[in-house]
Structure formats: C-alpha cells, structure tokens
Amino acid sequence: MFKGMIHKKTALALVAILLVMLILPHMIPRFYVYLIASILVMALLAMSLNLVVGFGGLFQFHHGVFFGVGAYAVALLLTKTTLPKWICFISAPFVAALAGLIIGLICIRLSKLYFAMIQISLGSLLWALAFRWYGFTGGDDGIHGIPIPSAMSGVSNSYYFILIIFVLCIIALFFILKSPFGSTLQAARDNAQRCEAIGVFVKRHQLFGIIIASFFAGVAGVLFVVLEGSVFPDLLFWVLSLEILIMCLLGGWFTFAGPIIGAALMLSLRTFIGIHTEYWTLILGIILALLIFFLPQGVWGYFQEKWTLRKEAVAERGQ
Amino acid sequence: MDIASTYGLPEIALQLLVGLSRSMILFIIAAGLSLILGVLRVPNIAHGSLYMIGAFAAYTVNTVIGGAAGFWLSLILAPLFVALLSLIAERALFCHLYEREHLMLLLFTFSLMLILGDMVKLLWGVDYKSVTAPNVLKGALMIFGLPFPRYNLFLLIIGPIVGFGLWLFVSKTRIGKISKAASVDRMMVGALGINVSWVFCTAFVIGCFLAGLGGALVAPTMGITLGMDHTIIMEAFLIVVIGGLGNIWGALVGALIFGITHSLGVMLLPQFAIIFPYLAVVIVLIIWPRGLLKSVW
Numbered sequence: 338m339f340k341g342m343i344h345k346k347t348a349l350a351l352v353a354i355l356l357v358m359l360i361l362p363h364m365i366p367r368f369y370v371y372l373i374a375s376i377l378v379m380a381l382l383a384m385s386l387n388l389v390v391g392f393g394g395l396f397q398f399h400h401g402v403f404f405g406v407g408a409y410a411v412a413l414l415l416t417k418t419t420l421p422k423w424i425c426f427i428s429a430p431f432v433a434a435l436a437g438l439i440i441g442l443i444c445i446r447l448s449k450l451y452f453a454m455i456q457i458s459l460g461s462l463l464w465a466l467a468f469r470w471y472g473f474t475g476g477d478d479g480i481h482g483i484p485i486p487s488a489m490s491g492v493s494n495s496y497y498f499i500l501i502i503f504v505l506c507i508i509a510l511f512f513i514l515k516s517p518f519g520s521t522l523q524a525a526r527d528n529a530q531r532c533e534a535i536g537v538f539v540k541r542h543q544l545f546g547i548i549i550a551s552f553f554a555g556v557a558g559v560l561f562v563v564l565e566g567s568v569f570p571d572l573l574f575w576v577l578s579l580e581i582l583i584m585c586l587l588g589g590w591f592t593f594a595g596p597i598i599g600a601a602l603m604l605s606l607r608t609f610i611g612i613h614t615e616y617w618t619l620i621l622g623i624i625l626a627l628l629i630f631f632l633p634q635g636v637w638g639y640f641q642e643k644w645t646l647r648k649e650a651v652a653e654r655g656q
Numbered sequence: 657m658d659i660a661s662t663y664g665l666p667e668i669a670l671q672l673l674v675g676l677s678r679s680m681i682l683f684i685i686a687a688g689l690s691l692i693l694g695v696l697r698v699p700n701i702a703h704g705s706l707y708m709i710g711a712f713a714a715y716t717v718n719t720v721i722g723g724a725a726g727f728w729l730s731l732i733l734a735p736l737f738v739a740l741l742s743l744i745a746e747r748a749l750f751c752h753l754y755e756r757e758h759l760m761l762l763l764f765t766f767s768l769m770l771i772l773g774d775m776v777k778l779l780w781g782v783d784y785k786s787v788t789a790p791n792v793l794k795g796a797l798m799i800f801g802l803p804f805p806r807y808n809l810f811l812l813i814i815g816p817i818v819g820f821g822l823w824l825f826v827s828k829t830r831i832g833k834i835s836k837a838a839s840v841d842r843m844m845v846g847a848l849g850i851n852v853s854w855v856f857c858t859a860f861v862i863g864c865f866l867a868g869l870g871g872a873l874v875a876p877t878m879g880i881t882l883g884m885d886h887t888i889i890m891e892a893f894l895i896v897v898i899g900g901l902g903n904i905w906g907a908l909v910g911a912l913i914f915g916i917t918h919s920l921g922v923m924l925l926p927q928f929a930i931i932f933p934y935l936a937v938v939i940v941l942i943i944w945p946r947g948l949l950k951s952v953w
Contacts, residue, residue: 447945454897455941461890462934469928575890579766586763622770629764
C-alpha cells in the first residue's frame with residue numbers, strides 16, 4: 338500500500354525531522370517551543386484549507402470559521418458541561434464538520450466569487466453571534482482560563498500533544514489526497530465539466546471536501562485551545578481566513594507541504610519582525626505583494642519546480 | 657416581543673430614517689466597489705482602507721483649515737487625495753495584474769490593505785480622531801415630534817446626489833459608456849481600438865474616489881480609528897453581492913437592505929443588531945443566489 342507513494346530518501350528525512358522535533362523541547366527555550374507549537378496549529382489549519390482551495394479549486398474564503406467553531410465548541414463544552422474531557426475534545430472537530438456540512442450545503446450551489454461571498458456572509462453571521470452573545474460565548478472578551486487536563490497543559494506537554502495530533506492529521510490528509518476521492522477532487526478542479534460527463538457527482542465530492550477540511554480545521558481549533566487556553570471572536574473573523582490563504586500562497590497552492598512552510602514563514606515573520614517594529618504588517622504586505630508579482634507559485638512550489646527541471650535536465654544528459 | 661407596544665409609529669419611522677441615512681454611506685462606498693468589480697473584475701479589499709484614509713484625510717483637512725470651511729473642503733480634498741493615491745496604485749501595480757485570476761488579485765489587494773493600514777498608523781498614529789460637523793449640520797430637527805440629527809438628513813440628501821452623479825457618469829458620458837461596455841466584453845472593446853487600460857484606470861480612480869468620499873462623510877458621525885476598514889469592507893462586499901456584482905443600482909438596493917435591517921435589529925434585539933444584516937444577506941443569497949438585480953459577470 339505504501340509502495341511508491343513516498344520516496345525512500347524523503348521518508349528518511351521525515352523520520353529525522355520527527356526525531357529532532359521530539360527532542361526539541363529539551364534543547365531550546367520555552368518561547369521557541371511555544372512558537373513551533375503555534376506554527377504546527379496554523380500549519381494544520383492551512384493544510385486543511387489547501388485541501389479545498391489548492392486541490393479542490395473551491396473559493397473557500399472563510400475557512401477560519403471552522404477553526405473558530407472547533408475552538409469555541411471545545412471551550413464551551415469544557416466550561417459549560419460536565420461531560421468527560423476526552424468527549425469534549427473528540428466531539429469538537431465533529432461540531433466543526435457539522436458546520437462545514439451546513440455551510441457547505443448552502444454554498445455549494447454557487448461557484449467562484451459567489452461561493453466565497455455567501456460563505457463569508459454565513460461566517461460573519463457566526464462571528465457576530467460569538468461577538469455579541471455575552472451570556473453564552475463571552476462576547477468580545479471570549480472565554481479565558483479553559484480547564485485543560487494537566488497532561489496537555491504547560492508549554493512542553495501541549496507541544497507533544499500538538500505534535501502527535503499534527504503528525505496523525507497530516508498522515509490522514511496525505512492518504513485522503515492519494516485516495517480515489519482525492520484524485521477525483523483534483524480532477525473536478527481541473528475540469529468539472531468532463532468529470533460530470535464521465536458520471537462523477539462533482540458537487541457531492543466538493544461538499545465532502547469541505548466537510549473533511551472543516552473537520553481538520555476543527556482539530557486545529559482544539560489544538561489552539563490546548564495551546565492558548567482561551568478563545569476569542571477574532572478566530573471567526575474574516576481577516577484570519579485571509580491570513581491562512583496567504584500561508585497557502587506563501588508555501589504554494591498545489592503542493593502538499595507548502596502550507597507548512599507558509600505557516601512557518603508567516604508566524605516567524607510576525608514574531609521576529611514584531612520584536613523590532615510594530616509595523617510588521619507593512620513588511621508582510623510588501624513581501625506578499627512582491628511574491629504575487631514575481632513568485633505566484635509560492636516558495637515551496639518554486640523550489641519544487643526548480644527540482645523537477647533539474648531532474649529532467651540530468652535525465653536528458655544521461656541519455 | 658411586540659415592536660408597536662414598546663415603540664410608537666413615529667419612533668419606528670425615525671429609526672428607519674436613521675437606517676436609511678446609514679444606507680447612504682454604505683451605498684456610496686459599495687457603489688465604488690461595485691464599479692471596480694464590474695469594470696475591472698478586481699475584488700478590491702483595499703477599498704476599506706481607502707475609506708479609512710478618506711476619513712483620516714478629512715480629519716487632517718479639518719484640523720489644518722478648521723471651521724465650517726474646513727469641513728466642506730474636506731469633503732472634496734479627502735476623496736481627491738484618495739483618488740490620487742489610487743491613481744498611483746493603479747498605474748504602478750494593478751495594471752500589470754489584470755490577467756491574473758481572482759484569487760491572486762484578491763490576495764494582492766489584501767496585501768495592499770495591510771500596507772495601507774500600517775501607513776495610516778505611521779502617518780496618523782494610533783489614537784482616536786474625531787471631526788465635528790459645522791454648525792449648520794449640528795443638532796437635531798424635529799420630525800414627527802421627535803429629534804432627528806441634522807447630519808443624518810444631510811446624508812439622506814447627499815446619497816441620492818452621488819447616485820445621480822454616478823448614473824450620469826455611467827450612462828451619459830462617453831467614458832462611462834465605454835466602461836459599461838468593457839465590463840460586458842473587454843476584448844471586443846479593445847478590438848474596437850479603444851485604450852481599455854485608461855478606461856480601467858478611470859473607473860478605478862472614480863471607484864476609489866467614492867470610497868474616500870464615504871470616509872470623509874462618515875468622519876463626523878463616529879470616531880476615526882484604525883481597524884475601521886475591516887468591518888466596512890466586509891459589509892460593502894456583501895452589499896455588492898446581494899445587489900448583483902457590478903450593478904450600481906444593485907449596490908443601492910443592497911445598501912438599503914443592509915441599513916434598514918440593521919435599524920430594525922436595533923429596535924428588536926439591540927444586543928444582536930449586527931446579526932440582522934448578515935442574516936438578511938444569507939436569506940437573499942439563498943433565494944437569489946446571483947443577487948437581486950442583474951449582475952454584469
């Protein structure tokens with residue numbers, strides 16, 4: 338089953354990276370451990386978005402909503418109910434997937450910009466609810482001091498928990514993309530009409546794509562709560578959704594690992610430029626504008642392109 | 657909850673009038689956005705930032721010149737400043753990107769929004785700013801025996817004037833007609849020997865002028881602050897979509913729906929007033945997925 342899916346060298350490199358990441362908390366200051374953990378959370382979110390935007394070709398402009406719904410679900414379940422904690426953690430992604438189903442069902446009838454707009458209006462509805470419903474969601478203050486089990490709280494414990502879930506999720510995402518479903522999704526992106534013609538129910542596949550993506554966004558939301566111990570309405574605001582899109586763009590749309598690179602770049606930029614100047618969004622904006630002008634396939638996509646070109650050149654010389 | 661028992665008819669009518677005057681500002685901003693969307697096919701997220709710059713520029717004009725003259729001048733100078741800014745942005749950046757897909761254009765305008773947002777922070781600082789309206793527009797008039805702010809009345813007058821001006825531009829001037837044609841089929845317009853690039857530039861600058869005008873008009877009614885671009889751009893986009901992309905009258909209809917549902921929401925459930933317009937948008941889009949009026953796309 339695994340044969341041919343991953344190159345041997347790549348597999349070795351991945352194992353090495355994983356090992357380094359496992360011993361990392363003992364080597365570097367807590368601040369960096371926290372930064373890497375938040376990169377992992379955002380990377381998972383960006384990868385779930387890339388499933389529908391990069392591979393599904395849908396204009397999923399308000400993906401942050403599912404992230405926020407997952408985070409709010411676990412926060413509300415933990416603070417307002419007496420359910421066992423593991424049930425709260427497991428059910429939150431399903432709440433996000435349910436939100437994905439409902440929003441997806443309404444959006445999927447439309448395409449392109451209209452799809453994006455109705456999604457944004459539905460998302461803004463949820464944001465406004467979370468923002469104003471002081472009695473239930475805490476309004477614009479959000480919910481703080483969420484009781485996280487001690488096995489996952491603290492920087493180092495939450496880091497390990499996030500790392501394990503992150504690895505499991507990207508393995509799952511990888512197999513989803515390599516599965517017949519994933520191939521169909523990509524085929525529907527490239528030519529929806531032909532797919533319809535050979536009997537693929539395009540809209541249903543896209544809807545499933547949205548549900549799966551919102552499930553993983555919900556997982557990222559849970560991980561966010563584990564890391565931060567709080568939720569606030571900004572998680573549901575459209576600015577965050579565009580930031581995740583930028584992470585995908587920074588890394589590269591059509592690559593699997595691109596969003597991880599994008600998230601790492603964006604959060605490191607924010608952290609390290611943020612130390613020196615309060616105008617870091619100015620710098621981010623300039624970088625982004627330059628990128629769109631000169632490198633529209635993203636950083637990772639650019640290198641991938643270069644590598645394939647070089648490989649082809651080497652192969653040609655060999656002949 | 658019965659509205660009639662808590663509010664009399666005059667109160668409801670007055671609240672609707674307030675909603676209507678808020679609609680006028682939304683209309684002016686959304687009409688600019690719609691023009692740009694229709695003619696250039698650019699989903700301009702930086703439109704909200706231009707609105708914010710319009711408001712801050714109006715503040716500067718008001719503090720430098722002062723008095724009633726300052727206010728009236730700010731209504732002209734602030735939008736002109738925004739228009740100049742957009743002219744530079746269009747000629748230097750946008751005109752190279754028209755062939756890109758919408759997603760890229762959208763992210764590009766988002767990057768502009770980030771840049772402009774920080775530029776405003778650099779130039780004007782992080783404090784709240786406020787502008788006072790001239791004496792003519794201060795205070796309230798009595799309508800139905802209830803006080804109605806004069807400034808809102810002023811907005812109710814200026815909205816239709818701007819709408820009329822825009823209608824004159826689009827349907828009576830040569831360049832307006834060309835831009836209308838370009839929004840339907842830009843290849844054909846280019847094939848007829850018309851310099852489409854400059855038509856696009858004009859439409860873009862006029863659209864941005866309207867954003868600046870909206871900012872200058874809103875300045876006396878609220879605190880001018882960083883972050884005011886974030887909510888307005890979302891509202892403007894939704895208005896444009898429910899009205900029909902690129903349709904200026906659609907922007908008017910959308911703005912009216914947005915403003916009036918908001919003012920109804922204030923009466924019904926003040927705490928959740930901001931939810932009502934979004935709910936209205938969702939309902940409209942479920943029933944009329946392509947907007948209420950004909951879109952040019």
